[in-house]
Amino acid sequence: MANDILVFGEVRGGGIKKITKELIGAARRVSQSNGGAIDAVLIGAGAGKAAEALKDFGLRTITVVEDGVLAAYSTEGYARVLSDIVKAQRPSYVFLGATAMGRDLGPRATAKVDGVMFSDCVDVRMEDGRCVARRPVYSGKVYLEIARTGERPTFISIRPNTIPPAEPSGGNTVIESHPAGIERAAIRAIVAEMIPLEGGRPDLTEADVIVSGGRAMKDKANFKILEGLADVLGAAVGASRAAVDSGYAPVAIQVGQTGKIVNPKLYIACGISGAIQHLAGMRTSKVIVAINKDSNAPIFERATYGIVGDLFEVVPMLTEEIKHALS
Amino acid sequence: MKIVALLKRVPDTEARILINQEGSGIKDEGIKYVINTYDEYAVEEGLRLKEKTGGDSKVTVVCMGPEEATELIRTALAMGADDAVHICDKLLERPDPFTTASVLAKAITLEGFDVIFCGKQAIDDDMAQVHSIMAEMLDIPQVSVVTGFEIAPDQKTATARRRIEGGDEKVETSIPAVISCEKGLNEPRYASLPGIMKAKKKEIRKKTLADLGFGAVPGEARSAILRWVPLPKSAGCTMVQAEEMRDAVKQVVRLLREEAKVL
Numbered sequence: 001m002a003n004d005i006l007v008f009g010e011v012r013g014g015g016i017k018k019i020t021k022e023l024i025g026a027a028r029r030v031s032q033s034n035g036g037a038i039d040a041v042l043i044g045a046g047a048g049k050a051a052e053a054l055k056d057f058g059l060r061t062i063t064v065v066e067d068g069v070l071a072a073y074s075t076e077g078y079a080r081v082l083s084d085i086v087k088a089q090r091p092s093y094v095f096l097g098a099t100a101m102g103r104d105l106g107p108r109a110t111a112k113v114d115g116v117m118f119s120d121c122v123d124v125r126m127e128d129g130r131c132v133a134r135r136p137v138y139s140g141k142v143y144l145e146i147a148r149t150g151e152r153p154t155f156i157s158i159r160p161n162t163i164p165p166a167e168p169s170g171g172n173t174v175i176e177s178h179p180a181g182i183e184r185a186a187i188r189a190i191v192a193e194m195i196p197l198e199g200g201r202p203d204l205t206e207a208d209v210i211v212s213g214g215r216a217m218k219d220k221a222n223f224k225i226l227e228g229l230a231d232v233l234g235a236a237v238g239a240s241r242a243a244v245d246s247g248y249a250p251v252a253i254q255v256g257q258t259g260k261i262v263n264p265k266l267y268i269a270c271g272i273s274g275a276i277q278h279l280a281g282m283r284t285s286k287v288i289v290a291i292n293k294d295s296n297a298p299i300f301e302r303a304t305y306g307i308v309g310d311l312f313e314v315v316p317m318l319t320e321e322i323k324h325a326l327s
Numbered sequence: 328m329k330i331v332a333l334l335k336r337v338p339d340t341e342a343r344i345l346i347n348q349e350g351s352g353i354k355d356e357g358i359k360y361v362i363n364t365y366d367e368y369a370v371e372e373g374l375r376l377k378e379k380t381g382g383d384s385k386v387t388v389v390c391m392g393p394e395e396a397t398e399l400i401r402t403a404l405a406m407g408a409d410d411a412v413h414i415c416d417k418l419l420e421r422p423d424p425f426t427t428a429s430v431l432a433k434a435i436t437l438e439g440f441d442v443i444f445c446g447k448q449a450i451d452d453d454m455a456q457v458h459s460i461m462a463e464m465l466d467i468p469q470v471s472v473v474t475g476f477e478i479a480p481d482q483k484t485a486t487a488r489r490r491i492e493g494g495d496e497k498v499e500t501s502i503p504a505v506i507s508c509e510k511g512l513n514e515p516r517y518a519s520l521p522g523i524m525k526a527k528k529k530e531i532r533k534k535t536l537a538d539l540g541f542g543a544v545p546g547e548a549r550s551a552i553l554r555w556v557p558l559p560k561s562a563g564c565t566m567v568q569a570e571e572m573r574d575a576v577k578q579v580v581r582l583l584r585e586e587a588k589v590l
Contacts, residue, residue: 073496075462075469075470076468099492100471100472100489100490104469104471104472107455107457107458107463108459108460108462108469112463115549116549116550117424117456119454120454132553138338138342138353139340139450140558141344141558142555143556143558144552144556145552146550147553149550149551152549188467188500189468189469189498189504190499190500191496191498192498192499193496193497194495194496195495196493197493258340258450259510276343286589300566301561304562305564306564306565306566307566307572307576308566309572314572318580321577321580325580325584
């Protein structure tokens with residue numbers, strides 16, 4: 001119905017991922033202005049259990065689709081289910097996470113319902129009766145604000161770690177089951193295996209604290225120093241493109257324009273000069289600490305706190321002092 | 328195998344992006360345009376697949392863009408692509424993802440295809456939608472943000488590795504399929520001098536919307552940009568120094584706890 005919002009929640013290991021609560025937070029922001037109801041849909045193994053965890057968040061309904069054919073992620077399977085539910089429930093807006101899953105199935109589901117999609121948004125709000133989304137473009141060098149024209153279902157994918165997660169708020173949520181509505185034979189690409197990253201650290205795009213190293217790290221082995229600091233902070237470890245290209249870190253942890261976009265509360269940049277491309281990946285961090293030998297390094301223009309010094313001296317000291325302060 | 332690699336002309340990653348006077352877009356002057364970073368991985372992967380499958384496999388680059396895109400298409404041809412389709416039409420000035428996907432889907436269908444490689448997103452609008460919408464329009468499967476790709480010997484299926492939060496997924500897909508490419512998939516080759524010479528003779532088929540059979544721009548506008556917003560200015564950095572480095576470090580920790588409140 002007009003103004004209603006459908007949240008596509010992400011499920012992992014029988015629980016809900018943090019992004020789901022962030023999407024509900026975003027939905028509440030909008031529905032406070034337009035009075036729409038908020039519904040959710042959860043797909044895949046463990047969706048039923050995950051729905052129980054969401055039943056005190058003031059949602060109108062949670063639709064659970066837990067058919068075996070959807071146990072492993074598939075673009076076609078999940079996009080088909082989501083689009084079927086959009087056609088049945090007719091929400092005005094569909095909120096998804098700008099995660100690997102959301103970014104993959106979102107546009108496909110949008111195409112299936114002939115809707116419109118705004119990707120990777122950092123803010124949503126109502127303005128003149130329409131939901132306006134703010135999104136970064138040109139690798140985050142500028143923002144634009146965009147809204148739909150007409151009344152098509154509007155899919156908005158929201159960047160993780162950007163909107164505060166919703167807290168429980170009570171309410172009478174109805175949990176309903178929905179069949180998959182798609183046969184296995186109709187799914188032509190499907191996940192066969194999931195290979196977790198080693199290290200047990202939080203994913204960079206979801207991390208609240210990140211310790212990152214640049215070309216000044218000089219060697220792959222030296223990243224151990226950053227890992228020591230990351231351990232004390234429960235942080236993820238990142239790297240600049242220069243460090244990755246020099247072979248000091250894997251491309252999977254590259255932060256920047258052609259790497260990961262991160263939004264932590266605290267970003268500690270060690271031996272990173274602060275090239276435009278790197279800033280594009282981390283400039284929205286709430287607090288940035290920069291450690292660099294060069295007082296003219298551009299990173300100091302963007303940082304909150306700066307120390308001019310040798311990271312090999314400063315980082316171990318920082319690790320000790322933080323350990324001390326937190327104990 | 329008929330391999331298609333999509334290519335988009337975008338501003339260089341070094342480009343300084345400023346909002347224009349009217350607030351209607353970005354300032355164009357002085358911007359250097361290049362092949363979209365992620366499309367380089369797409370072209371390279373197409374070339375590797377051609378080399379692997381041999382026979383009469385060929386790579387066709389498809390680019391929707393202004394006249395100036397021609398030199399970038401030549402670069403892809405110099406890397407080793409066999410020919411190209413350049414869709415160029417004044418009516419396609421600021422296409423939205425649905426329009427782009429419709430045009431590309433039509434052009435690619437006319438060429439015939441087995442595997443379509445494209446970048447995971449274009450670094451100008453960062454929408455990351457075209458590959459998905461196009462796959463839906465072509466009614467074929469897709470795998471996004473691929474960091475590894477291996478075709479099966481029968482060329483009817485492939486295994487792709489893709490990067491998600493916390494790890495990688497291994498995906499089995501049937502062919503034909505759309506594969507969006509992520510950094511780490513490969514190292515794009517440089518065009519060699521012989522490659523550059525050969526590229527001058529390779530065919531770039533230029534098409535307008537009419538050539539593709541469209542009476543008008545496909546898909547009406549679904550959205551409007553209300554305004555462009557510059558990044559907030561930095562508050563300024565507090566440089567922390569002291570006689571002894573240890574004291575400076577202690578001061579930073581104190582600031583993180585008491586002032587920034589992030590510890």
